[in-house]
Amino acid sequence: MSEITLIGLGSMGQAIAKALLDHNVALTVWNRTAEKREALVNLGARGESDLGQAISASPLIIICVSDYAITHALLDQSEIVPLLRGKTILQLSTGTPGEVRKAHQWVIEQGGRYLDGSIMVYPQTVGTEAGQLLVSGAEAVYRDCETYLGLLGGDVRYLGEEIGAAAALDLAVVSRLTAITPGVIHGALICEAEGVSLEQFAAMYPPGDRAYSLAMTIHNNDFESNIAASVNVAIGVATSIKRQSQELGINSDFPDFQLSLYKRAVAAGFQNQDTASLIKVLRADTRN
Numbered sequence: 535m536s537e538i539t540l541i542g543l544g545s546m547g548q549a550i551a552k553a554l555l556d557h558n559v560a561l562t563v564w565n566r567t568a569e570k571r572e573a574l575v576n577l578g579a580r581g582e583s584d585l586g587q588a589i590s591a592s593p594l595i596i597i598c599v600s601d602y603a604i605t606h607a608l609l610d611q612s613e614i615v616p617l618l619r620g621k622t623i624l625q626l627s628t629g630t631p632g633e634v635r636k637a638h639q640w641v642i643e644q645g646g647r648y649l650d651g652s653i654m655v656y657p658q659t660v661g662t663e664a665g666q667l668l669v670s671g672a673e674a675v676y677r678d679c680e681t682y683l684g685l686l687g688g689d690v691r692y693l694g695e696e697i698g699a700a701a702a703l704d705l706a707v708v709s710r711l712t713a714i715t716p717g718v719i720h721g722a723l724i725c726e727a728e729g730v731s732l733e734q735f736a737a738m739y740p741p742g743d744r745a746y747s748l749a750m751t752i753h754n755n756d757f758e759s760n761i762a763a764s765v766n767v768a769i770g771v772a773t774s775i776k777r778q779s780q781e782l783g784i785n786s787d788f789p790d791f792q793l794s795l796y797k798r799a800v801a802a803g804f805q806n807q808d809t810a811s812l813i814k815v816l817r818a819d820t821r822n
């Protein structure tokens with residue numbers, strides 16, 4: 535038996551696995567693409583090629599795949615469902631509060647326990663003091679997972695028993711983050727039109743700030759190396775914010791506005807470029 539089984543070994547899953555292995559947690563790992571297990575097996579994880587065996591190996595199952603639809607496709611299989619009874623599922627994949635509530639209900643119906651977490655940092659920061667996670671769900675389940683969560687970051691915030699709270703706060707924070715991009719791009723249009731250097735614009739922000747990197751990306755006219763977030767990623771995030779607005783029946787003008795801009799960038803062929811590439815579309819709009 536292991537203490538934890540981790541399903542999903544993408545960039546974030548690798549970081550989670552390493553943080554747990556650094557603290558000698560007995561870890562079983564499973565991933566659709568088998569090669570991603572190898573480095574972790576070398577670090578002491580038990581690699582499992584069969585999903586059912588992987589789930590049977592531990593009482594706590596951490597899931598970190600791209601989204602909830604994939605999670606559901608993996609778990610809702612006739613040979614997997616009976617194995618969930620008595621297991622604790624810690625879902626660290628990103629989803630909307632509505633998706634979280636559905637998944638929570640479904641896991642409970644299968645006889646499992648469910649805790650939802652949102653990782654608020656990049657993979658490099660997981661396992662450090664600066665690592666930040668939001669967690670929501672039944673307090674007893676949280677208390678059982680608390681020690682392991684503490685290995686993933688120094689700033690773990692338990693938001694209470696409302697299962698959708700972590701996903702909701704995650705979306706709210708991401709909403710503010712995404713608002714920076716169109717604001718900075720419009721600021722760059724102002725600087726270009728008024729003859730103010732984009733380096734001076736960038737220097738208004740600390741180097742780690744997204745506003746700084748957006749302004750410098752535009753200044754360097756290089757939208758394809760060191761991509762912080764691609765147009766496709768921005769569309770994915772705006773789509774999630776819009777979906778959650780629709781689920782709740784709240785105003786969706788803001789995600790609609792973002793989607794209308796980014797769809798123009800996609801039409802221009804910039805989907806895999808940094809979101810700063812949107813300026814190339816907007817420069818072409820001259821309205822006098």
Ligand SMILES: NC(=O)c1ccc[n+]([C@@H]2O[C@H](COP(=O)([O-])OP(=O)(O)OC[C@H]3O[C@@H](n4cnc5c(N)ncnc54)[C@H](OP(=O)(O)O)[C@@H]3O)[C@@H](O)[C@H]2O)c1
Pocket residue numbers: 541542543544545546547565566567570598599600601604608626627628629653654655656657
């Ligand atoms: N990376 C970040 O900065 C970050 C920050 C906060 C939160 N997150 C969240 O963490 C989660 C994982 O992100 P990531 O960065 O690790 O993504 P990633 O590197 O793209 O990895 C995606 C993971 O999902 C698996 N997957 C995708 N489609 C699948 C399918 N049809 N069946 C089975 N497995 C499938 C992949 O398996 P394969 O290896 O076989 O493709 C891989 O393990 C996401 O929900 C993301 O929003 C990421």
